[in-house]
Amino acid sequence: MQRNLDRLSNWTKFRPSLCQGCGAGCCRLPVEANASDLLRLGLISPDELGNGLKKAARRLMTAGVVRQYRATSGIFTLAQRPDGDCIYLGARDRLCSVYEQRPSVCRQFPSIGPRPGFCPASRTAAP
Numbered sequence: 111m112q113r114n115l116d117r118l119s120n121w122t123k124f125r126p127s128l129c130q131g132c133g134a135g136c137c138r139l140p141v142e143a144n145a146s147d148l149l150r151l152g153l154i155s156p157d158e159l160g161n162g163l164k165k166a167a168r169r170l171m172t173a174g175v176v177r178q179y180r181a182t183s184g185i186f187t188l189a190q191r192p193d194g195d196c197i198y199l200g201a202r203d204r205l206c207s208v209y210e211q212r213p214s215v216c217r218q219f220p221s222i223g224p225r226p227g228f229c230p231a232s233r234t235a236a237p
Contacts, residue, residue: 118225124228138231139224198212
């Protein structure tokens with residue numbers, strides 16, 4: 111089910127049971143990652159980390175892994191598939207293929223995000 115992620119007023123107060131059967135709505139949000147996240151994901155090397163990130167950012171954008179890099183903040187935005195899903199979300203099983211290495215923002219959701227403490231899960235998800 112497609113939901114309008116931009117309508118934060120429709121988000122539900124988070125409780126762990128919402129994750130069961132939700133379809134990974136949070137994995138349709140843009141994912142911001144820092145250099146440490148990219149290193150953990152194996153997308154950049156320690157050498158690239160120490161030598162400036164602009165060249166690595168260009169390489170990752172060309173490879174279709176990163177959509178944007180903001181040099182002033184050092185924040186990368188990961189690419190999304192045309193349907194809006196994170197590139198690391200399994201299309202069939204709706205599971206994160208890099209769960210153990212996932213970016214910090216994913217690890218901390220829903221404590222941080224567009225509406226802290228809330229998630230885009232359907233109100234009809236498991237109680």
